[in-house]
Amino acid sequence: MDGTDLLTIGQLSTRAGIAASAIRFYEQMGLLDLAGRTEANRRLYTRDTLRRLAFIRACQHVGITLDDVKVVLDTLPADRPATPTEWEAISVVWQRKLDEQQQWLDRLRGGLGECIGCGCMSFEACHRLNPADGATRLGHGPRFWKGDSPADVAPAP
Ligand code: FES
Numbered sequence: 001m002d003g004t005d006l007l008t009i010g011q012l013s014t015r016a017g018i019a020a021s022a023i024r025f026y027e028q029m030g031l032l033d034l035a036g037r038t039e040a041n042r043r044l045y046t047r048d049t050l051r052r053l054a055f056i057r058a059c060q061h062v063g064i065t066l067d068d069v070k071v072v073l074d075t076l077p078a079d080r081p082a083t084p085t086e087w088e089a090i091s092v093v094w095q096r097k098l099d100e101q102q103q104w105l106d107r108l109r110g111g112l113g114e115c116i117g118c119g120c121m122s123f124e125a126c127h128r129l130n131p132a133d134g135a136t137r138l139g140h141g142p143r144f145w146k147g148d149s150p151a152d153v154a155p156a157p
Contacts, residue, residue, distance in 0.1 A: 005047040006035055012045050016053045023053070031056055031070055033078050048081035062101055107145050117143035117153070129153075 013020040026032050027043075032052055036044045052073065059069045072090045076082040091098075107116075115125045117135035134153030135143040144150065 006044040007047055008038065009043040009045070012049060016050055018053055018057065026056060029066055029070060031066065031073055046081065064101070111145065116145045117148060
Protein backbone atom coordinates (compact mmCIF):
# COMPACT_ATOMS: atom_id res chain seq x y z
CA MET A 1 0.00 0.00 0.00
CA ASP A 2 1.09 3.58 -0.59
CA GLY A 3 -0.45 7.03 -0.45
CA THR A 4 -2.28 6.49 -3.72
CA ASP A 5 -4.55 3.63 -2.52
CA LEU A 6 -8.18 4.63 -2.79
CA LEU A 7 -10.57 4.68 0.14
CA THR A 8 -14.31 5.19 0.18
CA ILE A 9 -15.64 7.98 2.35
CA GLY A 10 -16.83 5.35 4.84
CA GLN A 11 -13.37 3.80 5.11
CA LEU A 12 -11.84 7.24 5.43
CA SER A 13 -14.35 8.22 8.10
CA THR A 14 -13.69 5.08 10.14
CA ARG A 15 -9.90 5.26 9.91
CA ALA A 16 -9.75 9.00 10.64
CA GLY A 17 -12.44 8.97 13.33
CA ILE A 18 -14.18 11.85 11.58
CA ALA A 19 -17.82 11.92 10.48
CA ALA A 20 -18.44 11.54 6.77
CA SER A 21 -20.40 14.78 6.83
CA ALA A 22 -17.32 16.62 8.08
CA ILE A 23 -15.20 15.04 5.35
CA ARG A 24 -17.70 16.19 2.73
CA PHE A 25 -17.60 19.68 4.28
CA TYR A 26 -13.80 19.78 4.09
CA GLU A 27 -13.99 18.65 0.50
CA GLN A 28 -16.50 21.40 -0.33
CA MET A 29 -14.10 23.91 1.23
CA GLY A 30 -11.36 22.69 -1.08
CA LEU A 31 -9.25 21.18 1.71
CA LEU A 32 -9.43 17.67 0.25
CA ASP A 33 -9.33 16.41 -3.29
CA LEU A 34 -11.75 13.81 -4.54
CA ALA A 35 -9.83 11.11 -6.42
CA GLY A 36 -12.84 9.65 -8.19
CA ARG A 37 -16.06 7.75 -7.65
CA THR A 38 -17.06 4.12 -7.49
CA GLU A 39 -19.48 2.63 -10.01
CA ALA A 40 -22.15 3.27 -7.37
CA ASN A 41 -21.12 6.96 -7.37
CA ARG A 42 -19.51 6.82 -3.92
CA ARG A 43 -16.64 9.21 -3.24
CA LEU A 44 -13.07 7.88 -3.39
CA TYR A 45 -10.03 9.49 -1.81
CA THR A 46 -6.35 8.67 -1.93
CA ARG A 47 -4.93 7.18 1.25
CA ASP A 48 -2.77 10.23 1.97
CA THR A 49 -6.04 12.11 2.61
CA LEU A 50 -5.81 10.60 6.11
CA ARG A 51 -2.76 12.73 6.77
CA ARG A 52 -4.52 15.84 5.49
CA LEU A 53 -7.47 15.11 7.78
CA ALA A 54 -5.19 14.69 10.79
CA PHE A 55 -3.52 17.98 9.92
CA ILE A 56 -6.85 19.79 9.55
CA ARG A 57 -8.10 18.48 12.89
CA ALA A 58 -4.88 19.38 14.69
CA CYS A 59 -5.08 22.90 13.30
CA GLN A 60 -8.68 23.24 14.43
CA HIS A 61 -7.71 22.07 17.92
CA VAL A 62 -5.30 24.98 18.27
CA GLY A 63 -7.69 27.52 16.79
CA ILE A 64 -6.30 27.92 13.29
CA THR A 65 -9.08 28.79 10.87
CA LEU A 66 -9.98 26.53 7.99
CA ASP A 67 -9.30 29.41 5.61
CA ASP A 68 -5.71 29.55 6.90
CA VAL A 69 -5.46 25.77 6.66
CA LYS A 70 -6.57 25.95 3.04
CA VAL A 71 -3.87 28.48 2.19
CA VAL A 72 -1.13 26.09 3.26
CA LEU A 73 -2.77 22.92 1.94
CA ASP A 74 -3.03 24.60 -1.46
CA THR A 75 0.77 24.65 -1.55
CA LEU A 76 0.89 20.84 -1.50
CA PRO A 77 0.67 18.85 -4.74
CA ALA A 78 -2.84 17.68 -5.67
CA ASP A 79 -1.73 14.89 -8.00
CA ARG A 80 0.43 12.85 -5.61
CA PRO A 81 1.09 12.42 -1.87
CA ALA A 82 3.14 15.27 -0.41
CA THR A 83 6.68 14.39 0.58
CA PRO A 84 8.04 14.87 4.12
CA THR A 85 10.03 17.83 2.78
CA GLU A 86 6.86 19.46 1.45
CA TRP A 87 5.10 18.99 4.79
CA GLU A 88 8.16 20.38 6.53
CA ALA A 89 8.02 23.47 4.34
CA ILE A 90 4.55 24.20 5.72
CA SER A 91 5.83 24.21 9.28
CA VAL A 92 8.57 26.66 8.32
CA VAL A 93 6.07 29.00 6.66
CA TRP A 94 3.81 28.73 9.68
CA GLN A 95 6.42 29.22 12.36
CA ARG A 96 5.41 32.81 13.11
CA LYS A 97 1.71 31.97 13.19
CA LEU A 98 2.30 29.02 15.50
CA ASP A 99 4.47 31.20 17.77
CA GLU A 100 1.60 33.71 18.01
CA GLN A 101 -0.83 30.90 18.83
CA GLN A 102 1.54 29.71 21.54
CA GLN A 103 1.70 33.20 23.05
CA TRP A 104 -2.11 33.35 23.24
CA LEU A 105 -2.21 29.91 24.85
CA ASP A 106 0.39 31.03 27.40
CA ARG A 107 -1.72 34.11 28.19
CA LEU A 108 -4.83 32.00 28.64
CA ARG A 109 -3.00 29.53 30.86
CA GLY A 110 -1.36 32.07 33.09
CA GLY A 111 -3.36 35.25 33.01
CA LEU A 112 -7.00 34.56 33.69
CA GLY A 113 -6.83 35.73 37.28
CA GLU A 114 -5.19 39.03 36.37
CA CYS A 115 -6.48 42.25 34.86
CA ILE A 116 -6.18 41.99 31.09
CA GLY A 117 -7.22 45.55 30.28
CA CYS A 118 -10.47 44.48 28.61
CA GLY A 119 -12.69 47.23 30.05
CA CYS A 120 -14.80 45.02 32.32
CA MET A 121 -13.47 46.61 35.52
CA SER A 122 -14.70 43.55 37.43
CA PHE A 123 -11.60 42.82 39.53
CA GLU A 124 -10.29 44.95 42.34
CA ALA A 125 -6.96 44.94 40.49
CA CYS A 126 -8.60 46.56 37.46
CA HIS A 127 -8.96 49.86 39.29
CA ARG A 128 -5.26 49.79 40.15
CA LEU A 129 -3.87 48.48 36.85
CA ASN A 130 -6.43 50.02 34.47
CA PRO A 131 -7.68 53.13 36.30
CA ALA A 132 -10.85 54.59 34.77
CA ASP A 133 -10.45 52.04 31.97
CA GLY A 134 -7.55 54.00 30.54
CA ALA A 135 -6.68 50.96 28.40
CA THR A 136 -9.46 51.96 26.03
CA ARG A 137 -7.27 54.83 24.88
CA LEU A 138 -4.85 52.24 23.50
CA GLY A 139 -7.49 50.50 21.36
CA HIS A 140 -10.16 47.85 21.56
CA GLY A 141 -10.01 44.43 23.17
CA PRO A 142 -7.89 43.08 26.05
CA ARG A 143 -5.00 45.53 25.76
CA PHE A 144 -2.66 43.80 28.24
CA TRP A 145 -3.06 40.52 26.36
CA LYS A 146 -2.34 42.38 23.13
CA GLY A 147 1.03 43.55 24.40
CA ASP A 148 0.27 46.87 26.10
CA SER A 149 1.37 47.33 29.68
CA PRO A 150 -0.52 48.73 32.69
CA ALA A 151 2.26 51.34 32.79
CA ASP A 152 0.90 52.63 29.45
CA VAL A 153 -2.42 53.58 31.09
CA ALA A 154 -1.16 54.95 34.38
CA PRO A 155 -2.66 58.33 35.17
CA ALA A 156 -0.42 61.31 34.48
CA PRO A 157 1.57 62.33 37.58
S1 FES B 1 -9.94 42.34 33.69
FE1 FES B 1 -11.17 43.60 32.42
S2 FES B 1 -10.43 45.63 32.85
FE2 FES B 1 -9.36 44.35 34.22
